[in-house]
Amino acid sequence: MPLALAPMEGFVDDLLRDVLTRVGGIDWCVSEFIRVNDRRLPASVFRRYAPELAHGARTPAGTPMRVQLLGSDPGCLADNAALACTLGAPVIDLNFGCPAKTVNRSRGGAVLLKEPELMGRIVGAVRAAVPAAIPVTAKMRLGYENADAALDCARALVDGGVAQIVVHARTKVDGYRPPAHWEWVARVRECVPAAIDVYANGEIWSVEDWQRCRAASGVEHFMLGRGLVARPDLARQIAEARAGRAPQPMAWSEVLALLQDFWRQLRRRAPPRFAAGRLKQWLVWLARSYPAADALWQRVRAEADCRALDTLLGVSLDRPERSASTAQRHALPPTPASALDAAA
Known part of the structure; x- marks a missing residue:
């Protein structure tokens, strides 16, 4: 049962990815989106948004990190995805979910949910441009104003060649207002091939929320965003609950x-x-x-x-900054891989 840390533009950068993945329970994370317009970006942009690329595309705790791109030009996105792979990106993730007005006005993020055919072409161009061994994944919302085209969008992503789909169970107009419509994740799950992993995302703030989401969505893959930022051990608690153990919340x-x-x-x-x-x-x-x-x-x-x-x-800057290896030695104990395997 994979648990992923959601990208949160302007907040979940490499520092917070480092801190949160040390707690345990997170199987993979994603960079903040890298905005692609009409040109191939310099390598320095990728390294700024995803400095983990210099360390095997992993956080100091060893959690794999994916590179996320956002844009609407299939050819330009393909060129930048290919460059990201040469820099060490193990997975290319495409953003079709950002609800920000400034992003949508420039034809990026959730506004593309109005154009399923273009979404499919974007995925297809990126899939063709990157090595076959590197998966292409996508994150989408249910739609722009409503969920009428949600299944068409999911099918378009599959036709383009995605390996996984994360579904934020709200529309762009919904923003981040509760509730999340987890039942729509179940509909997406039903309309795409079984080989495509579908992740549920949205309004998972506690183990109880995860249990309700799991029941309503019917999926076993989840992405945690604001809930994990508000409760840093939420992924670990969920992994423990899924393995049949009583979660032990972190002390303040x-x-x-x-x-x-x-x-x-x-x-x-x-x-x-x-x-x-x-x-x-x-x-x-x-x-x-x-x-x-x-x-x-x-x-x-x-x-x-x-x-x-x-x-x-109570912080003193006189203390030397820890190296990655030191950070790992002093990290909170992660959930054992064997436990996660047993929970899957």
């Missing part, structure tokens, strides 16, 4: 250690204003699950001085 002290390391890494590489904003952004999500996170948020929300934030978080 463990979550705080993750937050402190995230802040330490941000401080070393990000401008102060950006670093403070990113910290507060994650605290807002954590506050959904942890009262202590809400209390900490109340203390830091008006603070912009990073040195003051160091003190509030």
Whole structure:
């Protein structure tokens, strides 16, 4: 039962992918989308969005990372996908789900759900351009204004050659408003060949939500986004529940250690204003699950001085930055692969 970490543009970057995949339970993750317009991008763009490419396309915890592209020009997307593969991308993922107005206005993301035929041509062009051993996958929503064309879109992706489809069970107009229509994931599952893995995504905030999603969608593959950001051990809890074990939630002290390391890494590489904003952004999500996170948020929300934030978080920048191998040695214990195999 694979569990994936969703790409969240502007938030789930390589730092957060590092921190979250250390907790365990996540089988693979995806880069933020790389916007493709009318030209082949320089390699530096791919390395900026997906620095894991320099390390075997894996996070420091060893979790595989896929490269996601967004655009509407089949030929240009194909050229960039081919370049990404030469840089080490193990999988090319295509974004047909982003609901952002700025993206949709430039004919990217969820607006393409109005054009299933074009979606199929995009996938086909990318599939033809990358090595046969490298899968092409896609993420879609149910539609733009409604779900009338959801099955046509899924079939178009299959006709183009996708190996997997992640279905965010809402339309573009729905945005992120609950509920997620998990029953539509079941309809997509029924309309595509059994060999195509279908993932359910949307409104999975807890083990109980996962159980309801699993029952309604009928699938065994799931992608977690905001729920995993708000509860960093959610994937591990789900893996434990699927294996028949009682989930053991992380204590706040463990979550705080993750937050402190995230802040330490941000401080070393990000401008102060950006670093403070990113910290507060994650605290807002954590506050959904942890009262202590809400209390900490109340203390830091008006603070912009990073040195003051160091003190509030109990972080000292005098400590040397950990190498990837050190990070792995001090990581929280991941769910054993054998347990995940047994749960599949």
